[in-house]
Amino acid sequence: MSIGHHRVLPAALTSNGHRLDSGDRRLGRLEPVPEAERHNLAALRARFARAGYLYLPDFFERATIQAFRAYYFATLAECGLIRPGSDPVAGLAASVEDLDRGRLRSVLFKQIVPGPQYENLCRDPALVGFYEWFLGTDAVHLHQRKIIRHIGPGESGIGTATQAHYDLVYLREGTDRVISSWIPLGDCPIAQGPLIYLEGSHHRVLADEAAGRLRRPAASMTADLPALAEEYDSRWLLTDFTAGDLMVHSPHIIHASLDNQDPGRRFRLSTDIRYQAASDPLDARWQNHWHDQDGL
DSSP, X not given: OEETTTEEOOSSOEETTEEOOOSTTTEEEOOBOOGGGTTOHHHHHXXXXXXXXXXXXXXXXXXXXXXXXXXXXXXXXXXXXXXXXXXXXXXXXXXXXXXXXXXXXXXXXXXXXXXXXXHHHHTOXXXXXXXXXXXXXXXXXXXXXXXXXXXOTTXXXXXXXXXXXOGGGGOTTSOTTOEEEEEESSOBOGGGXXXXXXXXXXXXXXXXXXXXXXXXXXXXXXXXXXXXXXXXXXXXXXXXXXXXXXXXXXXXXXXXXXXXXXTTOBXXXXXXXXXXXXXXXXXXXXXXXXXXXXOO
């Protein structure tokens, strides 16, 4: 089966060690927004309501994304994260024995996450302008809790890839009109473990929310993506992403990520951030810088 930019899928797609069904009933392609719709607000809003996501290829300048990727891996090179002497843009994984995990955590959470380079990326004028236009407001709010992840090649097992969930379970104390952006920070082919979406799942989640069947406390749904696709009788949608692409998705659509099986041993680097109208209620817990021990 061929997906996205006409590349061939790895022999077996897995997430947290679970092997996905590659048949057409359980696997499909993320559909990019057609060029004719990209500047049509009514069409975009209708597509977002129908599909639960907007896939916008080449939204950012490729050079902007690649420059941040270079900054990220160059900054963490001292921790032994990438192969010594390699180009930081490549994000080539070093041996795990060389990694200083304590130093990595310090640099990541004290320097990169609160730093101006990351903040500027997340407040890219094109992105801010898009959300002002899409949400119909001249004042949008970026949640301070912005998550950035590098996923190494060959890592597998429960807890490695992002388990299936929908975002609203983690944002209960604010508006349900918050919108997520998932941004691949560099080329991210399917083999590298990108985000994937359960087709049409937001419709059922919305119905469950309306009926009061809320998930509390906040938690992922499952690491078993094949079983979830059977339960929903739906397909996991995926594609090969390139640097500059943007995913915009509803807080109700179920999504997860694949394991990184990149044959070139490159890290997957990505960020997920949230925007909303500034006039809507805020979840106060999301107004601090992200830390992996912040309890959310």
